[in-house]
Amino acid sequence: MRSLALRSALLSAAIFLLFIGIWQVSSMSGGGGSQVVDDEYARLVGAAAATGQKTPFPSPSEVGAKLWQHLSDPFYVRGTNDMGIGIQLAYSIARVAGGYLLAAAFAIPVGFLIGMSPLLYGALNPYIQILRPISPLAWMPLALYTIKDSSISSIFVIFICSVWPMLINTAFGVASVRREWTNVARTLEVGPLRTAFRVILPAAAPTIMTGMRISIGIAWLVIVAAEMLVGGTGIGYFVWNEWNNLSLSSILVAILSIGLVGMALDQGLARLTRLVTYQE
Amino acid sequence: MASAFRDPFNPDHRLSSGCSCGEHASQADHDQAAALGGTDDLAARLAETAIVKAVFGADPARRAFLRTVGTSTALAALSQFFPLAAAREAMAQAPGPLEKKDLKIGFIPITCATPIIMAHPMGFYSKNGLNAEVVRTAGWAVIRDKTLNKEYDAAHMLSPMPLAITMGAGSNPIPYTMPAVENINGQAITLAVKHKDKNDPKQWKGFKFAVPFDYSMHNYLLRYYLAEAGLDPDTDVQIRAVPPPEMVANLRADNIDGFLAPDPVNQRAVYDGVGFIHILSKAIWDGHPCCAFAASREFVTTMPNTYQALLKSIIEATAFATKAENRKQIAEVIAGQNYLNQPVTVVEQVLTGTYADGLGNVKRDANRIDFDPFPYQSMAIWILTQMKRWGQIKGDVNYKQVAEQVFLATDATKLMREAGLTPPAMSSKKHVIMGKEFDPAKPDEYIASFRIKRS
Numbered sequence: 198m199r200s201l202a203l204r205s206a207l208l209s210a211a212i213f214l215l216f217i218g219i220w221q222v223s224s225m226s227g228g229g230g231s232q233v234v235d236d237e238y239a240r241l242v243g244a245a246a247a248t249g250q251k252t253p254f255p256s257p258s259e260v261g262a263k264l265w266q267h268l269s270d271p272f273y274v275r276g277t278n279d280m281g282i283g284i285q286l287a288y289s290i291a292r293v294a295g296g297y298l299l300a301a302a303f304a305i306p307v308g309f310l311i312g313m314s315p316l317l318y319g320a321l322n323p324y325i326q327i328l329r330p331i332s333p334l335a336w337m338p339l340a341l342y343t344i345k346d347s348s349i350s351s352i353f354v355i356f357i358c359s360v361w362p363m364l365i366n367t368a369f370g371v372a373s374v375r376r377e378w379t380n381v382a383r384t385l386e387v388g389p390l391r392t393a394f395r396v397i398l399p400a401a402a403p404t405i406m407t408g409m410r411i412s413i414g415i416a417w418l419v420i421v422a423a424e425m426l427v428g429g430t431g432i433g434y435f436v437w438n439e440w441n442n443l444s445l446s447s448i449l450v451a452i453l454s455i456g457l458v459g460m461a462l463d464q465g466l467a468r469l470t471r472l473v474t475y476q477e
Numbered sequence: 478m479a480s481a482f483r484d485p486f487n488p489d490h491r492l493s494s495g496c497s498c499g500e501h502a503s504q505a506d507h508d509q510a511a512a513l514g515g516t517d518d519l520a521a522r523l524a525e526t527a528i529v530k531a532v533f534g535a536d537p538a539r540r541a542f543l544r545t546v547g548t549s550t551a552l553a554a555l556s557q558f559f560p561l562a563a564a565r566e567a568m569a570q571a572p573g574p575l576e577k578k579d580l581k582i583g584f585i586p587i588t589c590a591t592p593i594i595m596a597h598p599m600g601f602y603s604k605n606g607l608n609a610e611v612v613r614t615a616g617w618a619v620i621r622d623k624t625l626n627k628e629y630d631a632a633h634m635l636s637p638m639p640l641a642i643t644m645g646a647g648s649n650p651i652p653y654t655m656p657a658v659e660n661i662n663g664q665a666i667t668l669a670v671k672h673k674d675k676n677d678p679k680q681w682k683g684f685k686f687a688v689p690f691d692y693s694m695h696n697y698l699l700r701y702y703l704a705e706a707g708l709d710p711d712t713d714v715q716i717r718a719v720p721p722p723e724m725v726a727n728l729r730a731d732n733i734d735g736f737l738a739p740d741p742v743n744q745r746a747v748y749d750g751v752g753f754i755h756i757l758s759k760a761i762w763d764g765h766p767c768c769a770f771a772a773s774r775e776f777v778t779t780m781p782n783t784y785q786a787l788l789k790s791i792i793e794a795t796a797f798a799t800k801a802e803n804r805k806q807i808a809e810v811i812a813g814q815n816y817l818n819q820p821v822t823v824v825e826q827v828l829t830g831t832y833a834d835g836l837g838n839v840k841r842d843a844n845r846i847d848f849d850p851f852p853y854q855s856m857a858i859w860i861l862t863q864m865k866r867w868g869q870i871k872g873d874v875n876y877k878q879v880a881e882q883v884f885l886a887t888d889a890t891k892l893m894r895e896a897g898l899t900p901p902a903m904s905s906k907k908h909v910i911m912g913k914e915f916d917p918a919k920p921d922e923y924i925a926s927f928r929i930k931r932s
Contacts, residue, residue: 234837241826241833246750251670251729276815278613338622345626347619428615437615441586441722442818443749 217257224256255446263446264453278438280430282451286458288430292348293416293462296355300412303356304363305405309393311364312371312401325364333358333419337426347427351420358419359412366408370401402473410466417459432458576780580609580787583620583632586817587721587739588827589660589768590633592848594811596794604793605786613816616720617690624773625651631772631787633659636852637860639771639883641692644870652774655852656788656885659768659795663827663846664695664758665743666702668735669728673753673836678706687719687727687736694758694767697863699737702761704929705911710867711931728752739767740827740846741819746835748823753835757845762910764849766856777885791850798848804828854880855905855917862920868931876920880905 239247246252255263271283311317333354340350374397382392424433432455439447580602584590594611596602602609614620617635621642624632639653668675675681681703688695696718700710710716719727721742727733729751736742737758746752758765770791777784797803808825811817817824826832830845857880864870884904905917915923924930 238833238837238839241748241822241831241839243748243750243820246748246833246835249750251751252749277610278818279813279815338618341619341622341626345628347623347626347628426615427619429612434615437722438613438818440726443725443745 221257224254252443255449260446260449263444264450267447267450282432282435282454285430285432285435286454289420289424289432290458292351292424292431293355293413293420296352297359297413297416299352300356300360300416301363301409304360304408305367308364308367308405308408309371309397312368313393313397315372318368318372325361329361329365333415334422334426337423341427347429351423351427351431354423355416355420359416362411362415363405363408366411367401367405370404370408371397373404374400399473399475403470403475406466406470406473410463410470413462413466414459417455417462421455573782575606575786576783577630578606578608578783580607580630580783581628582609582611582787583614583623583629584611585617585620585633585721586613586819587768588741588811588817588824588846589663589739591798591807591811591828591846592659592791592794592850593633593770594816595798595807596790598810598816599794599797599807601790601794601797602787605790607783607786607790609787609790611816613818617693624771627773630776630783631770634769634771635690635693635695636766636769636856637692637694637697637864638690639769640857640860640879641864641869643883644879653771653883654774654777654885655769655771655857655883656777656784657770657791657795657850658766658852658856659770659791659848659850661764661766661847661849662757662759662844663767664698664737664739666699666735666737666755666758667728667743667746667752667835668755669731669733669752670750670835672734676755678703678708681706681734682708682713684734685715685717685732687717687724687733687738689718689721689724689738691718692864692869694765694860695737695739697860697867698758698761698765700867701863701910702737704927707929709929725749725751741817741823744823744826744832745819747833748820750835754832757842759842759844762908763844764847764908765910766852769852770850795848795850801829801843851904852884853904853906854884855908855915857884858905858917858920859908859910859915862915862924865920866924866927866930874920876917880917 233249234242234247243252267282271281273281274284311321336354336357337350340353341347344350344353378396378400379392382396387395420431421433421436424431425437426433428434428437432451436448436451439445439451582593584593597609597611612629614623614632617638620629620632620634621638623629624634625642634655636655636658639655642651642653644650686699688699690696696716699716703710703714708714717733719733719736721738724733724736724738724742725746728736728746729749735752735755743752743754747754758767770788772784772787798807805825805828808828809821812819812821812824827846830843831839831841832845834840854877858876861870861874861876861879865874907917908915
């Protein structure tokens, strides 16, 4: 067992090194031509343009240098439009947390009700099915128009995208609690509220948590796109801004940090899920 | 250059926009602008200019009159009818108590926004008692919505946008104003390097072009340019709205063949070896407006003092930016992370007009971009004729009325009204676009004169 973990870690590292190596070699082969224009012109353009080429894709070493630059000072604020990557990530996480918690506060009770009442389930199901597949970003213009505030609009977009998986999973989890358990509760004359909290909730908890885990993943995907659209602050805006500057190295750094934060959020919820999982 | 800042009593100067008269860029202009010491002088001159314009209407009349009687006599004569001193004072006077000091102003990271941006680091806002924050924004639709939402108090827009917003094209009709043009010229047509032999637009059939927004001078100028070459911009080529930051990436990926874009996008394409500058927009219409400083009519009427202080900051910044010797310094200040986020050399090439064209030549054109705040209503009328020409607005258009509502003639006009004077009537002039004259008095005839049109 131990040797398997070790071997997979080694393989993982080998894949990483191979990938970086190929990337580095392929990015070196393109560049390095000689200057084809006069010096005055060369001073006015980038190094690649002076050799008659297009600016190439950055090499891993350039990205590494950029990564170091961003990580060595992640929390600076040098003006409205110039903040460190740590601050931008914090803005995004705060937005996701806001929209996500609102969605949870709405979806779990409502999902509970829907799951317990076949009537409500039947009545609301068509709406849920229509609203669920809508890309959350399609709501953005509508949100901007009606809410009239861009940061609340982004929180709304997070809310709307993370509400459905939680709602559906809660309803499904509650509806599929084993009949025997509720029947036992009934024979023991447990009140409906007590049944809900002591029998149904623990029974449905793993399904609800799965919904929450799906939601946080979607919310983190969506925030980047929403911030690219609306701008202002956040990691999505950071990506947009570095795109504006055509700085692919910074974008790669941002992509890496988006991945790491997304993984951390997902792992956090996975751990919570394990807490409520039970063996039948 | 910057006609609004010239001495109106100098018979050798024209008051209408310098660029279309073909006499711009004379060193004398620069020197004179430089000699204008403080901005109070500038304000005084603006007031004088407005009055002189009002009195004489046509430029030749003024010049003839001044030559005949001499400047000092003219000044004395005019002072009898118009309280010049009062007007000067009204301009120079500090505005009343500011209704709001903390302002948010949105901008798109392009060099057109130079006056709005530089006014922040260079202290033009704070000098006028404003604590303004300039916020970089992701795109034109967003800047429009954030301004309509009142998240921004004022914003950098494309000059057709306030017209479109007021008329309800592409959004709900909301009365909008454009108190100042930010920049004139400063755009270019850039093509992918692989098209470097296709210098005649007639060879461009089937090309895919990008412009920053549907309601932009870029769109109208590109359509005009193509149509003059006999290409129908709707059927012979494709024109898409692409946000400026995405343009170079798209050009590099061969998704588009070229674009008519604001700088620094053009220069950035050259810098990265992706494209070459085919022509500067100056070659299509020398002195064309591009971007604008815009605010809602509500802001203008409910916060007159703040509005005035803000506009004063912008006009002062614009005046500073007109001087060629300041351009290098401005480039350094605005290229940074907090503003344009571009290499300094790219911004510097745009502002100084000494630039690499992408084909190995270094070109020099000091007027590549220039700054002139006067919002000629004739410019608005031209934009409206093009909106009509390409079917963006339908039906009868009261060109003059819309232009007057949106393009608030000079700051001077407004301040004169406050000082109890009659504002000048002359805020229109004829423009020449690719050798063809546009008479703002005959917009319908102008549209009818084009072979390729949608209306």
